Amino acid sequence: MKTVTRAFLRYLPRRRSLSILQITGIACGVAAVIGMVFSARAALFSFSRAIEFLNGAATHSMERPAGPVDEALLAKLIHDPDVRSFSPVIDRRVRLENGEPVRLLGIDPFLDKTIRPKMFRPGGNTAQGLQGDRETLLSFLLDQKAVLMDEKTASRLTLMPGSIVRTSRGEFKLLDTFPSLSPEPLIVMDIGHVQRLFDLEGRIDRVDLILKNEHAFVSRHKEGFRIQSSRQKEQIYAGMLRAFRLNLEALSLIALFVGVFLIYNTTMFAVASRRKDAGILRSLGASRREVVSAFLTEILIFGLAGGLLGGLFGYVLSRFLTGLVGQTISNLYFFLRPEPLPWSWWIVVAGAFFGCSASVLGSVFPLLELMRLDPVRALQGRTAAGTSIKGTRKAALAGIATLILTIILLILSPVHVYIGFTAAFAFLFGASLLTGLLLALIAPLLRHIFGLLCGLPGRIAAGNIRQNLNRTAVAVAAFMVALSMSVGLGSMIGSFRQSLIWWMGTQLRADIYIGSTSEGFEVPERFYEEIREMPGLGGVDPYRNVQIPYRGKSVSVAAVRADVLQKYTRFGWLKGGNENWEPVKRGEVIVSESFLRSFKARMGEVITLEGNHGPARFRIAAAFYDYTTERGLIMMDRTTYLATFNDRRLNSIGVFMDPGDPRRQELLDEVKKRASAHGLPVFTLDQLHHRILSVFDSTFAVTRSMRVLAIIVAFFGIAGALLTLFIERQREFGIYRALGFSTRQVAAMTLMEGIGMGMVSFVLSIVVGTVLAFILIKVINVQSFNWTIFFYPPWSPYVLSGITAVLASAGAALYPIWKVFRTYPHMQLREE
DSSP states (O other): OHHHHHHHHTHHHHTHHHHHHHHHHHHHHHHHHHHHHHHHHHHHHHHHHHHHHHHTTOSEEEEOSSSOEETTHHHHHHTOTTEEEEEEEEEEEEEBTTSOEEEEEEEOHHHHTTTSGGGGSOOSSSOOGGGSOHHHHHHHHHOTTEEEEEHHHHHHTTOOTTOEEEETTEEEEEEEEEOOOSSSOEEEEEHHHHHHHTTOTTEESEEEEEESOHHHHHHHHOTTOEEEEHHHHHHHHHHHHHHHHHHHHHHHHHHHHHHHHHHHHHHHHHHHHHHHHHHHHHHTTOOHHHHHHHHHHHHHHHHHHHHHHHHHHHHHHHHHHHHHHHHHHHHHTSOOOOOOOOOOHHHHHHHHHHHHHHHHHHTHHHHHHHHTOOHHHHHTTOOOTHHHHHHHHHHHHHHHHHHHHHHHHHHHGGGOHHHHHHHHHHHHHHHHHTHHHHHHHHHHHHHHHHHHHHSHHHHHHHHHHHHTHHHHHHHHHHHHHHHHHHHHHHHHHHHHHHHHHHHHHHHOOOSEEEEOOSTTOOBOHHHHHHHHTSTTOSEEEEEEEEEEEETTEEEEEEEEOHHHHHHHOOOOEEESOGGGHHHHHTTOEEEEHHHHHHTTOOTTOEEEEEEBTEEEEEEEEEEEOOOSOTTOEEEEEHHHHHHHHOOOOBSEEEEEOOTTOTTHHHHHHHHHHHHHHTTOOEEEHHHHHHHHHHHHHHHTHHHHHHHHHHHHHHHHHHHHHHHHHHHHTHHHHHHHHHTTOOHHHHHHHHHHHHHHHHHHHHHHHHHHHHHHHHHIIIIIHHHHHOOOOOOOOOSHHHHHHHHHHHHHHHHHTHHHHHHHHHHTTHHHHHHO
8 A cells, every 4th residue: 555655656746847736726726715715704803893892891872863962961871870881972984184084982081991991001112092191191181182093003104192193174183092902993082172173062972881770771761862782783783794794705605616626627637647657556456445545645635735835825815805805894884994814823724624625525526537447548548538428418417407406596595695695606516517518519610610720630629628528528617617707797796887877877966065975974064054045056955874773773864855856866766756755855755675675665664763752653655776775775855854863964965056057167166165165075976976986896806806816716727627638648649740740730739729618618608607697686686785786788797708718728728738849749659
């Protein structure tokens, strides 16, 4: 046994280039999985840390359903027997000079010490925070510009104690830093100074509480207040991230799917490259078990080496992907600068485990082939070509059965989104099993085309693809899956983008927008009143958006001027029409499609929201298409909103002008001038559309990265298949030479084989990718986000995949072609 194993392992240093290719292929597959999984974990862990910091030691938080809380409440809490500790908080956003958003937390340092004690610990070498000397504390309390900043953000911005921090709300003076407890950039300021900064005298955003008796406290204060436990808030945030987490898991599974394909192709290549050695050992008396065990040892060595390298590469990749995932969270939820997971040898161990496991799994069929190996045929260098068609038919039958299972799963997909994901993977797997049969059917057409282009070498190349289906079908399937992913994801993103453009054209039609819908940003109401009284303007729409809990989930409530939107916009109505603005003026509401699907609501249904004066009931008048939030949006007239929530704050203002007004530009310039005087950002309609699309494009950066990674992985699959064919057909090359084929003709034959497999992969990916896009758009997207994406298949993913197929397959053929020029014809003739 040891002799057979040593004989196998001596091959590795003799064929270093082939061994390196095999190890690199496994490493790429492992890196794809490790990189995606660890980047997703890092981003989600950072999100959890940010939420944990905001909650601190508080057991509950107390706030109005919408709008600020009168600080007179604090006097009652001081004497409340069920309150152990409390801390008033103002929680807002400002932008730094570089445009980066940062959370500004207004606190009372004496009361907040029990809620967020970690923040009051001394920081790094110079950071003393509010536990430092008395002078620092006095400056924090008395200086209206004094702030503290978390030490990581200060270090990244090269700010030291005494530095000036320039923000959208003016200049602050950095007193000191405190330990970075959250991946979210943070500035802390005395709550009294924040009240003056945001014109909130006598008002706060919320109160963080540590309660002794939850039930007694809630029963006394439930009227007009929203009291949530920290666990409830965490569950709401978890619900917000549910769809995002599912999509990250899906990307990880896609990486796993393609990675296992590559590893299987690599082990198949290893079997082909060692077939003759196995035949020699079998002819010398080695048993089948000894040969298979020796090969399995080699596979485990490859898996271990590739897994270790893949773990290292995957960790480096995860650091890059973590930033992209964090950017997506920042775009969708709140600004986050997630930190990659710290280096640990467990990452390499995980890579080694996955590399070995996937290698063993991928080598099952190659090992079965090795067990059935005929020593005579192996010594002759021939494959069991006759069994290829038989195996292809069996695989096709399994593929048809899998596609039938896919249809059943698609019918059941409304039950749960995981069923939709399973259906997508089942479809890809079923299509890959059918690849061999489809390749055999396409081969005659390929033979005719290649014959016209290259004559006899082209026809032979097409025939080689057909005769070696047990090799080529796997490589074509892997490449087809990668290209299908590129087409499917590209079509889904393109359709989503076109749907978003259509939506913007129906709802966002103001000439200019003032302010921002970002969390914590406000437009002064007095500015709104000033603009509304300007003569000549067509209409001014004040917009307010707040998050409130509804049936255990977080939904958005938006306040608008119904009369203005009725006149100047053309909403995309799912149910109802423009006439439904009339009941909205009378106190009814319209809801987004995502709200309708999420809560299974119906037209005419009455919903109950918790208002500042108790429960308020609203009838659903209509439903509209919306892509602002997957959690659901309830839109009501501003008059109704003020009566329900008594919240006069504004996020933004839309200014509409009548078409053809000769003073249009003059009036808009005046509005911009007044907005600039108040320090408010102004966006034209085109600028706003461009900004939204920029956020959209950055949100899908991770998905695009996985598309590229899948193509790279499949590239190695094509290269491995071509090398396998080269090794198995060395005897044939000698015959070609004896028949008068030149080196260039044999090289052209090899190139055409690579391009042929690439083009067949592309043709199949057009169909498979389009169906995959349909599943993603009509099944998974609806289940994940509860909104409709209209199917607009763009041409760019198809063109890009076609170019990629040609370049990748031609590039994968370069090394085999180099081997042809280097070894042809002498070695083959000697063997013959």
